[in-house]
Amino acid sequence: MNSEVLQDDLIVRYLLGDLPETEQARLEDRAFADRATQQSIEDAENDLIDDYVCAALSAKERLQFESRFLASAERQRKVEFARALAQVVPAPTTKKTAQPIHWWESLRAFFSGLTPAYQVGLIGLATAALLLALGVPWLIAQSMGLRTQVAQLQAQQQSAEAAQRQQLAEQQRRNEELTQQLQSERSQLAQLQEELAQVVRPVIAALVLLPGIARGATRQPQLLILPDAQQARLQIGLERGDEYPRYRIELRTAAGRAILRRENLTARNGKVVLLLPAAALNAGDYDLALKGVHGNEVLDLGYYYFKVSRP
Structure with a gap:
């Protein structure tokens, strides 16, 4: 490996965490000492983000990208920005050159043809789209969670009311049984007193x-x-x-x-x-x-x- 030419596959493997530790340390030392090597890594990183957003990675590479590359919060923000930009900026309809057009180049070309006012407005629109893309799922999840809680509370309330009605009905039934039993005992007592009065008479x-x-x-x-x-x-x-x-x-x-x-x-x-x-x-x-x-x-x-x- 020299300072002028770096194989793209080697850098991609480095970014995906697929290099041995010795080669990974050697590449990091080279990038620290050589600006060209550092620029090559940054370009490869942008290419890798572009391929991930466009779903151009293989299943293995996508898994490595999500488990290794996205471990950094800064890289996660770059990916989210690339996604939001891909929704706002339409992809070119034709490609006349064999060189791939990356998202940052498309963004640079698109912004260069706009006035400063339009550039500011477009940046605001992209930011709003990013916030919307991140906020809508969160709001939906919160709404579903609240609906689930409300449904659980309603079910608990209905169950408690049903148990209370059943308890009240049982209490009323027991009161009626006790009332009937009391009336029966009073009737029996009156009958016994009458019989006793007829049998036991004072001499x-x-x-x-x-x-x-x-x-x-x-x-x-x-x-x-x-x-x-x-x-x-x-x-x-x-x-x-x-x-x-x-x-x-x-x-x-x-x-x-x-x-x-x-x-x-x-x-x-x-x-x-x-x-x-x-x-x-x-x-x-x-x-x-x-x-x-x-x-x-x-x-x-x-x-x-x-x-x-x-x-």
């Missing part, structure tokens, strides 16, 4: 007291209270003319100890009825005083004597 010890029986009479009325008796019922007969709106009863033992006093009793069918707990009456003799009440007037109507016995 009452009853006695009829008639007027005119004096204390110490040979045969005094006797109230027999059995062990299972819960109440005692005394029917006090009235004499003719002893009708009053209200009656008062005072019950004492024969020794004078007060047992109870009842107010505001009424008569029915000529009798005044007194109900009291059977446990309040022990075995022994008792005196019952009956009084008629009319307003503030209280009149003694009579005394009734009876005896309580317990087996």
Whole structure:
């Protein structure tokens, strides 16, 4: 290899990273010391970019170009600029010379025939086209990503709403079942209470007291209270003319100890009825005083004597 002639294939292999390390180091030292060698490498680099943009590389070369050559950010910018320029500047329709026309030569020739104002405008147009080519795919990707996120959020919301509706329906069903169960239990309880009231009735010890029986009479009325008796019922007969709106009863033992006093009793069918707990009456003799009440007037109507016995 001399400084005047460099094989294009060797430089292309260098740019694609296909040279051994020794030859690669030798070529780099030569380019550092020789301006012509450096210019040859730059021209070959431009040719390689032009072939890549025009899809003139083989599959192997294209793979090497993308994995090795495009490792540099500066070279990536050159390739993007070449692509944008290829979209703006139409390719020549005919080629009269055998020499290939490179993109930078076409660009130089095209710009040389334009006024400065047109040159500035065309550069702005190329820049805008490059930004558009880079920005549109990014915007499309962002839009698709946002649509995917929105669709996922909508699906999650619909799933949550469906689960909430199902939970609400299940809760309503359980409430209805509990309400029906409660009504059934209340009905059963009422029926049991009614049956219990019919079966379990309190045992009452009853006695009829008639007027005119004096204390110490040979045969005094006797109230027999059995062990299972819960109440005692005394029917006090009235004499003719002893009708009053209200009656008062005072019950004492024969020794004078007060047992109870009842107010505001009424008569029915000529009798005044007194109900009291059977446990309040022990075995022994008792005196019952009956009084008629009319307003503030209280009149003694009579005394009734009876005896309580317990087996």
